[in-house]
Amino acid sequence: MRIFSLRGLRSFFRPGEPVPAGSDSAGVGATTRPGRSRARPGAARRGERAAAALEAAADPDPRPSADAGLHGLARSTDLWFAAELSVLERHACDQAAAWAAAGLPRPDVADEALSIEIALEKRCAELFRRWAERVRNAVDDAVHDALGRAGNELIAFRSHLAELRRTLRETALAERELERVRSERPGGEVTFGFPRLLPPAWFWTMIVLLMIVDLVANIPIFHELVPHEANEELLWQELTARSERYGLWAGAYRVAARLLFAPDITLLALGVVAFLVFSAHVTGEALRQRIALREEDSPVARIGIRSHRRQWALPAVGGAVAAAMVITFLFVSRIIVAEAARDRYDDAVAQVTRLEGDLARARAAADLDAITEVETALPTARAVLADRERKLEYATGIAAMNRPILILNLVLALAAALASYLAKETRITDGRREDPGERAIVERIASLRVRARHERDAIRAAGERAAASLARAQRLLDARPLRGWEAKAERLRGVIPLFRAENARLRGVDPANIAAFRREPTTPFPTIDPEMPFPVPDDLPRRAAELERLEAELAALDVPAAEAGEREAA
Numbered sequence: 388m389r390i391f392s393l394r395g396l397r398s399f400f401r402p403g404e405p406v407p408a409g410s411d412s413a414g415v416g417a418t419t420r421p422g423r424s425r426a427r428p429g430a431a432r433r434g435e436r437a438a439a440a441l442e443a444a445a446d447p448d449p450r451p452s453a454d455a456g457l458h459g460l461a462r463s464t465d466l467w468f469a470a471e472l473s474v475l476e477r478h479a480c481d482q483a484a485a486w487a488a489a490g491l492p493r494p495d496v497a498d499e500a501l502s503i504e505i506a507l508e509k510r511c512a513e514l515f516r517r518w519a520e521r522v523r524n525a526v527d528d529a530v531h532d533a534l535g536r537a538g539n540e541l542i543a544f545r546s547h548l549a550e551l552r553r554t555l556r557e558t559a560l561a562e563r564e565l566e567r568v569r570s571e572r573p574g575g576e577v578t579f580g581f582p583r584l585l586p587p588a589w590f591w592t593m594i595v596l597l598m599i600v601d602l603v604a605n606i607p608i609f610h611e612l613v614p615h616e617a618n619e620e621l622l623w624q625e626l627t628a629r630s631e632r633y634g635l636w637a638g639a640y641r642v643a644a645r646l647l648f649a650p651d652i653t654l655l656a657l658g659v660v661a662f663l664v665f666s667a668h669v670t671g672e673a674l675r676q677r678i679a680l681r682e683e684d685s686p687v688a689r690i691g692i693r694s695h696r697r698q699w700a701l702p703a704v705g706g707a708v709a710a711a712m713v714i715t716f717l718f719v720s721r722i723i724v725a726e727a728a729r730d731r732y733d734d735a736v737a738q739v740t741r742l743e744g745d746l747a748r749a750r751a752a753a754d755l756d757a758i759t760e761v762e763t764a765l766p767t768a769r770a771v772l773a774d775r776e777r778k779l780e781y782a783t784g785i786a787a788m789n790r791p792i793l794i795l796n797l798v799l800a801l802a803a804a805l806a807s808y809l810a811k812e813t814r815i816t817d818g819r820r821e822d823p824g825e826r827a828i829v830e831r832i833a834s835l836r837v838r839a840r841h842e843r844d845a846i847r848a849a850g851e852r853a854a855a856s857l858a859r860a861q862r863l864l865d866a867r868p869l870r871g872w873e874a875k876a877e878r879l880r881g882v883i884p885l886f887r888a889e890n891a892r893l894r895g896v897d898p899a900n901i902a903a904f905r906r907e908p909t910t911p912f913p914t915i916d917p918e919m920p921f922p923v924p925d926d927l928p929r930r931a932a933e934l935e936r937l938e939a940e941l942a943a944l945d946v947p948a949a950e951a952g953e954r955e956a957a
Contacts, residue, residue, distance in 0.1 A: 457866045460525045464868075468518045472878060475514060479507055479882050483889035490894070497902035504883055508910045511879040516913050518875060522868050526921060533860035534926045540853035541930060544846055544937050548944075551842040555944060558835040565828045581679040585809035593806045594668075598660050601799050604792065606656040607781065608720050663713040667800040670706035671807030673699040680813075710804075714796045721789045728775070728782035735772040742768050846941060853934055860927055869917040876912050883908040 482503050486492070492501060585593075677699035742765045749757035785792070891898040898904045 479886040487893035492903035533856045537856035543849040547845045583812035590810035601660045609656045666706040666709035667803035668807040671804035673703035675808045675811040725782045725786040728779040732775045732779045735775045
């Protein structure tokens with residue numbers, strides 16, 4: 388049987404539209420006589436239906452989905468009917484062409500019924516019967532599929548309900564056990580803490596030594612950074628000159644003189660060193676509190692330990708940051724002190740040079756007063772120059788030793804933090820006792836409640852899906868998809884007229900002039916009752932009743948849970 392394209396069928400059944408050369412419709416849509424169209428209006432309408440049927444049959448997925456309603460089922464069967472009707476109409480056209488080529492039927496011979504028409508009528512009746520059977524089977528299959536899905540959801544409902552019932556029993560047992568443990572819990576306060584690992588005498592000795600070492604190492608820097616008063620350098624030179632008379636104690640004398648010579652600078656340096664040691668001390672104590680307090684060592688004091696341990700972060704971080712900032716300040720100061728010493732040395736050189744020039748001019752002018760004044764100031768300026776030269780050498784050496792001194796300051800800060808860590812002692816008395824067994828029971832009750840909530844969510848979802856499947860099955864059973872079957876029968880009755888019109892067209896005659904075509908076609912369609920209900924499966928009422936029973940059991944379980952929640956809220 389020859390296959391025709393949709394475009395050729397449309398060109399053939401729409402009068403006045405040209406047929407493209409080389410198209411598949413050349414054997415059907417082309418007229419037998421040039422300039423004359425043999426198409427009939429009825430044949431054109433039937434050809435439109437055939438083309439539409441072919442387009443519908445080209446649907447890539449005509450099968451309904453599992454959740455398709457009556458519309459989806461009807462669409463699937465309609466697509467199948469359209470495809471089968473298209474095949475039947477093409478078969479009628481092919482038979483009309485074959486009979487026309489043989490010159491049959493003869494116009495003047497009135498046969499009672501042509502064999503081809505009888506065969507076509509039987510095929511139309513068979514197609515109609517198969518369509519009606521297919522519609523009912525599709526609805527039956529959809530109903531049983533919905534019931535099967537409802538059965539699966541009910542199984543899941545029962546499983547989750549049994550798990551929920553077991554979870555609630557375990558929760559009730561755990562709550563009773565918690566009440567028993569709390570009633571038997573001993574009262575009173577609990578003491579926890581940790582001892583010191585470094586005696587107080589050693590701790591304070593270490594702190595004092597650290598402060599002295601840090602002060603001696605950094606006080607010269609502050610002397611160089613802070614601006615000096617007038618004649619301050621001369622006074623310092625006199626004090627250092629007097630230290631020679633003390634022999635071995637000259638060094639101690641100069642150290643004490645340096646501390647007392649400028650008390651403001653000494654207090655500033657002492658404050659910076661004390662702040663550094665204090666920051667390290669706070670960091671060490673906070674770390675000891677964080678590391679030494681452990682809940683596993685004293686389970687009954689778990690609440691108090693947790694409340695004290697969470698206070699360590701701020702002092703530890705703050706102390707470490709403050710100590711780092713102080714060490715950074717000292718590091719940068721040692722870099723600046725060399726530049727400041729260089730500037731002061733240059734000023735002293737300029738002063739000596741100016742005085743020497745004044746002395747030379749005074750001698751050239753024989754000005755005795757000016758000579759006396761300059762000769763009096765020049766030794767002092769030269770002494771200041773020598774002192775600043777020594778300070779410049781000291782500052783240059785300090786700048787060269789900046790990194791080792793930085794490491795020394797870090798070591799001193801770590802030593803202070805370590806001494807505070809070892810000397811930290813804590814003894815805390817807290818009335819908030821907690822039994823480890825009680826905590827385990829509380830955690831188990833919380834996990835059981837979470838599991839019960841998840842089971843309820845799963846039960847609710849399974850119940851909703853089961854109810855939806857049962858409702859879909861009932862909706863399909865109440866549907867009457869065979870209503871309007873007359874339209875399908877009317878389309879099948881057009882197959883015989885299509886055969887006659889095509890046969891007459893190919894022969895170039897009017898169908899009314901052929902005596903055999905005057906007989907009225909009688910297609911024996913089977914009797915259909917469109918209002919006949921579908922048989923209700925036995926599983927539908929049973930599963931609906933089971934769903935109601937399971938929902939009642941769930942409601943009965945939720946009542947004690949709601950009462951328990953109200954008691955806890957109260």
